[in-house]
Amino acid sequence: MDIRELYIKPQEGDKVTFLGRVRSNRAGKKVSFLVVNDGTTMNDAQIVYKDDLKNYEEASKIRVGSIVEIQGTIHLTPDRPQPFEIQATSIECLDEAIEAYPLQKKEHSLEYLREIAQLRARTKTFNAVFKIRSIAAFAIHKFFQSQNFVYVNTPIITSNDAEGAGEEFGVITYDSKNNPLTTDFFNKKASLTVSGQLNAEAFAQAFKKVYTFGPTFRAEQSFTSRHASEFWMIEPEVAFNTLEDNIELIEAMLKYIFKDVLENAKEELEFLDENVEKGLVQKLEKLSTEKYVVNTYEQVIEMLKKAVDNKEVNFENNDIHFGLDLGTEHERYLCEVINKAPTFVTNYPKDIKAFYMKLNPDEKTVAAVDLLVPGIGELVGGSEREGSFDKLMKRCEQMGIDPTELDWYIQLRQYGYYKSAGFGLGFERLIMYITGMTNIRDVIPYPRTPKNLLF
Ligand code: 4AD
């Protein structure tokens, strides 16, 4: 049985058999204690064994990390922190870990654990983080599926740079001697997708409501705790949605996820609340009910400028003016100090946003929205899409984008175009927000960042 099942309704005297990995083995002359876990629950099984066990000597030498099979009876221990212990009748070591097992029973730093990503999921912290990652992913599907969105798998190998930011990884082929081939496999430049948005937009024209959930890749030289070279993105796209609808959808989606995780990852969240971020559960409860703030970009500039002028804050960049591409320091000050809440920022200047965003009537700004959250900064980025063929062509030209590369996308405006809006949620940043982990490297099983391709 799974150790999780042991915890469901333990009864005094019940006979149980289970497998697990040894977390610790505290051996005494006559009585010893084994702590075993199998990853199905945050809870360990506490096993007591005595010198009447036929292989007592041998059992007391089982090393941390080894795999054991335990048979025993349950003894309830209402006076102690753990609700029961197992009194062993048989302990068999199925596979022995070496003496130098890297996860000995002591506190390990997150930095050290990053170097053994193939093992770190065995620790309680990472067990909690990756369980929550799985639960949150499922919650996202549940949210969209319950509202009749169609899940679209957009290409991973692509020829378009959806964001026009020039941050793509190229795809090349090699010969049998590992030399890059000069003839292109696809007969054109191929890269790993930075976003599935353009392909999803075409599907929104067919299904009205769609979403993607897949890996995306960015060759950004960003050595920060919030940027990864490979990360997962959720990109819904809804025909007929306005910017306001987009904001509503983002907020509803996030609240659904927070509630779902609060309900389905109780023990994991409690562990993280105690060990990673104090008050985490309360934070999530608040986030799943309170209203988020909405500010226009122009208001934000005014508020930040006022804070600088009044010497309430000293940024690295104090030159706050319309047109500024807000830095993380500005974004975080806005949501952490000024609003103290998740903050939607709308209607950014067109020059700092992507070519596909809908131009507002003022012709200076676009119908864009970013969601900034305390502790992280940008969690979501989205917009209404430019529906005018001519305006889109003009934007491409202004931004130095070759429109012939995007014929198939731009022409959607000529084949009967539903207005549409959508957004991208960075899945790892969401998991950081939910778990309290402060480095993106610690919320993805095998992180890829500049100069780092271990595992
Ligand atoms: O703001 P971005 O670049 O928007 C898009 O890609 C649009 N195509 C979305 C859309 O409208 N369909 O990225 C969206 C989100 C960001 O807000 C951030 O959370 C995350 O993706 N993100 C990253 N996460 C981790 N590492 C990186 N290098 C990231 N770059 C963006």
Ligand code: MG
């Ligand atoms: Mg963005």
